[in-house]
Amino acid sequence: MAVTKISRSTQAKQSVLALIEEANIALSHADIEEQLNVKCNRVTIYRILDRLVEDDKIHKLVDMDGVSKYMACVACNDDHHHHHHLHFSCKQCEQVSCLHHIIPSFQLPKGYSMHELNFTVRGICVDCESTSP
Amino acid sequence: MAVTKISRSTQAKQSVLALIEEANIALSHADIEEQLNVKCNRVTIYRILDRLVEDDKIHKLVDMDGVSKYMACVACNDDHHHHHHLHFSCKQCEQVSCLHHIIPSFQLPKGYSMHELNFTVRGICVDCESTSP
DNA sequence: ATGCTTAATTCAATTGAGTTGCAAATATCC
DNA sequence: GGATATTTGCAACTCAATTGAATTAAGCAT
Ligand SMILES: [Mn+2]
Ligand SMILES: [Mn+2]
Ligand SMILES: [Zn+2]
Ligand SMILES: [Zn+2]
Numbered sequence: 036m037a038v039t040k041i042s043r044s045t046q047a048k049q050s051v052l053a054l055i056e057e058a059n060i061a062l063s064h065a066d067i068e069e070q071l072n073v074k075c076n077r078v079t080i081y082r083i084l085d086r087l088v089e090d091d092k093i094h095k096l097v098d099m100d101g102v103s104k105y106m107a108c109v110a111c112n113d114d115h116h117h118h119h120h121l122h123f124s125c126k127q128c129e130q131v132s133c134l135h136h137i138i139p140s141f142q143l144p145k146g147y148s149m150h151e152l153n154f155t156v157r158g159i160c161v162d163c164e165s166t167s168p
Numbered sequence: 169m170a171v172t173k174i175s176r177s178t179q180a181k182q183s184v185l186a187l188i189e190e191a192n193i194a195l196s197h198a199d200i201e202e203q204l205n206v207k208c209n210r211v212t213i214y215r216i217l218d219r220l221v222e223d224d225k226i227h228k229l230v231d232m233d234g235v236s237k238y239m240a241c242v243a244c245n246d247d248h249h250h251h252h253h254l255h256f257s258c259k260q261c262e263q264v265s266c267l268h269h270i271i272p273s274f275q276l277p278k279g280y281s282m283h284e285l286n287f288t289v290r291g292i293c294v295d296c297e298s299t300s301p
Numbered sequence: 302a303t304g305c306t307t308a309a310t311t312c313a314a315t316t317g318a319g320t321t322g323c324a325a326a327t328a329t330c331c
Numbered sequence: 332g333g334a335t336a337t338t339t340g341c342a343a344c345t346c347a348a349t350t351g352a353a354t355t356a357a358g359c360a361t
Contacts, residue, residue, distance in 0.1 A: 139272035146294035161279035
């Protein structure tokens, strides 16, 4: 039988989660390390992020440069923990944001089963579009 | 004016392209280095891959583990060089394949512009599905 | 409240993908 | 063949992420 280990609540974990929940863009490990106001080792941050994903508190997304970014779950619970909307990665401001209401429509061929999805569009975001020449 | 430099055809470049064109799955740099039958430095392989992407001969995709993988262009020419179909990354065999005829349907919000797309589904592929208990 | 168990944190070392600078080799054009 | 720009090879480096092992601390039971 798989031994389910109990996830503990620590100061650092709470702070990382708060940071991610307050952000309106996806944060990388480096972003978090930089913005975190409690002292916390970088390896610990990696492990906290893994734990938060495991706990269904945050989602992980691999950006088009290969770097992992994290964002808070919005409408997830124990039954529904998915992350099927579109993500936008801006070439100019280099920010990744969730476009929660845009869910791509497609159908997998027979025999394939889906566990997770990574759907990212790279381009220029509204903010950068409007502040450009 | 941007100086367009002429891309040369070399033994190594041809071999890398042939390898990618013959594969029916996406290949990583490591895959190519391992399978290439001509002697070629690993840095050279990275540069050849960049050049082939630049030449519109292959596409680059960042897999959900953050590693870049490459696959041949199928219906691309100078005018149309896009890569909008779905990709499938199998959790079991760890192979990434193009599902060329499945193109996700979605609409970007006003003000956003798209330059490239990364659309990958992770799960179990047909082959693994049929050979499982 | 005290102790016990197990999870979390830390530190140092390591892996792995990818990049950079520069000298030597070579493809292409004349 | 010779000139020239591109490509290659090598060594060193960056950056994200992982591992192992020792220490610290959370949560539970007594
Ligand atoms: Mn999201
Ligand atoms: Mn493809
Ligand atoms: Zn932007
Ligand atoms: Zn498979």
